[in-house]
Amino acid sequence: MAKEKETKVDAKSKKSGKDEKLFWVDSKGKRVDGRGINDLRAIKIQAGVLPNADGSCYLEWGQNKVLVAVNGPREVLPKHQANPYRAIVRYTYRMAAFSVTERKNPRPGRRETEISKVSGEALERAIFLERFPNTAIDIFVEVLDSNAGTRIACLTAAAVAVADAGIPMRDLVTGITVGRADSHQIVDLNKHEEDAEDAVDMAVAFLPNSKEVVLLQMDGEITQEEYSKLMQVAMDNVEKVYEIQKKALKESVENKKPEVVEGMEQYLSASPADHHSDDHNHDSSPKRGKVSMKEKDPFSFGETDYTEVEDENPDAEHEAFDAGKE
Ligand code: ADP
Numbered sequence: 001m002a003k004e005k006e007t008k009v010d011a012k013s014k015k016s017g018k019d020e021k022l023f024w025v026d027s028k029g030k031r032v033d034g035r036g037i038n039d040l041r042a043i044k045i046q047a048g049v050l051p052n053a054d055g056s057c058y059l060e061w062g063q064n065k066v067l068v069a070v071n072g073p074r075e076v077l078p079k080h081q082a083n084p085y086r087a088i089v090r091y092t093y094r095m096a097a098f099s100v101t102e103r104k105n106p107r108p109g110r111r112e113t114e115i116s117k118v119s120g121e122a123l124e125r126a127i128f129l130e131r132f133p134n135t136a137i138d139i140f141v142e143v144l145d146s147n148a149g150t151r152i153a154c155l156t157a158a159a160v161a162v163a164d165a166g167i168p169m170r171d172l173v174t175g176i177t178v179g180r181a182d183s184h185q186i187v188d189l190n191k192h193e194e195d196a197e198d199a200v201d202m203a204v205a206f207l208p209n210s211k212e213v214v215l216l217q218m219d220g221e222i223t224q225e226e227y228s229k230l231m232q233v234a235m236d237n238v239e240k241v242y243e244i245q246k247k248a249l250k251e252s253v254e255n256k257k258p259e260v261v262e263g264m265e266q267y268l269s270a271s272p273a274d275h276h277s278d279d280h281n282h283d284s285s286p287k288r289g290k291v292s293m294k295e296k297d298p299f300s301f302g303e304t305d306y307t308e309v310e311d312e313n314p315d316a317e318h319e320a321f322d323a324g325k326e
Contacts, residue, residue, distance in 0.1 A: 024182035024196050032192055038237060040176075040188045043244050045157065047164040047252035055165025057248070059157035062190065063147035066154050068161040073135035087132035091120030093154055095143040115151045122155060122205050122214040128168045137167060148191040149177045152203050155215065160245050164252055173214055174242045175205035178234045180222065185230060187237050194219075200226075204234045208242040211235055 025031055035041070041062030050056035053069035076082035093115040097106045120139070127137065139162065141154045152175035159173040179189045181196035194201050200220030206213055222230065 024193060025184040025186070031186065033190060035188075037184055037186045038233070040237065040240060041190070043241060045160060045244050045248035047160050047248045048255065053161075053165075055161045055163070055167070057157040057161035057164060059153055059160070061149060061153040061156075062188075063145055064143070064150050064153045065145040066150065066157050067142045067144060068154065068157045069140045070137065070158070070161045070165040070167070071140075072137035072165070073132040073167065074138070076134060076136040081136070082134045084133050086129035087127070087135045087137050089120045089124050089127065089129070089137050089139065091116050091123065091139045091141065091158065093119060093141045093143070093151070095146060095150070099143045099146045115154075118215055118217065119151060119155045119158065122173055123158060123162060125212070125214040126159065126169045126171055126173050126207055127162065128170065131168065137162070148189055148194050148201075149203070151175075151217075152177050152205065155205050156241060156245065160248055163249055171207040171209045172242065172245055173205050174208040174238050174245060175203065175215065176234050176238045176241055177201060177203050178230045178237070180220070180226070180230075185226075185233060187233060200230075202227075202230055202234070204231070204238075206235070206238055208238060 023032075025037060029036055031037065031039075033041075042060070044060040046058045048056060049058045049067070050069050053071060055070035057068045059066050059068075073087050076088065081088060093112050094108060095104055095112065097104050119141075123139065139158050141158055143150050143154065155173055155175045159169075163169060163172060176187065177189055178185070178187050179193070179202050180186070180198060180200040181189065181193040182198065186193060189199070189201055193199065198220075200218065200222050202218040202222075203215065204213060205215035
């Protein structure tokens with residue numbers, strides 16, 4: 001069995017000879033991993049990492065490592081799941097068996113089902129679903145390594161992958177965890193901090209421009225006053241994550257091959273869609289075409305131009321694939 005690394009917390013409690021009292025934040029305001037109370041773990045985001053997917057993203061958030069692939073909007077199978085008024089979002093969160101210290105049962109459990117459901121619903125708030133009736137947007141999320149905060153890491157990465165797929169959105173979705181350990185309000189809890197005796201762990205995701213909350217989950221108990229303070233801490237710090245998402249998208253567009261950008265040019269002359277208009281005003285006729293995101297400025301979500309492109313023969317892709325198999 002793998003021996004767990006000794007943390008500063010373990011070392012401190014051993015030195016003092018008292019196992020019962022652990023120091024989560026020291027007198028200088030430093031946490032067990034050396035961070036201040038408002039410091040996030042290091043975040044690295046790269047978009048467009050999987051050429052076979054319509055959109056993709058790799059994200060590291062401290063020890064957490066997650067990979068997201070997006071396919072769609074595409075035909076819904078099984079067909080009875082299709083909604084004639086809008087696209088459906090199918091978000092699949094999975095933790096790899098090797099992503100935790102002890103081997104995890106690879107069979108999806110209730111936790112994964114729950115996280116998939118709430119995360120998919122959060123993204124639905126950001127995507128212009130009404131533009132793609134009778135289609136599915138499939139989002140596959142794999143946790144490769146974990147140390148608390150994976151649902152937020154995954155949702156943050158998934159929003160980047162959806163944007164990378166060129167799917168029109170009102171805004172990105174950006175998440176953060178805030179909480180309490182040993183009476184201190186802290187940002188971005190790691191696994192040790194989640195295990196504090198009085199721990200509160202609150203996962204929040206926003207549409208970062210409007211600060212609309214699209215996901216809110218909490219472990220532990222807090223007062224109304226503490227909740228308000230934690231929410232403010234979350235709002236203050238989520239900007240840091242949003243900036244990293246935008247940077248990743250910008251780099252992804254800049255790295256696109258010239259022929260891809262050239263291929264997109266035919267779509268760029270169409271009139272821009274109005275992102276602020278009411279969704280119900282959009283044409284709701286069935287569309288199965290792909291969506292191109294104008295590469296010029298995909299980060300200012302209020303102003304970005306998107307164009308929708310219908311396939312001339314939407315079945316061509318399937319026919320070509322089937323022909324190749326015969
Ligand atoms: P989140 O990862 O969003 O914080 P939880 O609070 O449920 O979600 O989980 C906290 C951490 O516990 C995870 O990041 C992971 O490191 C660990 N964990 C979750 N599920 C398992 C499991 N089945 N086996 C071992 N460790 C797990």
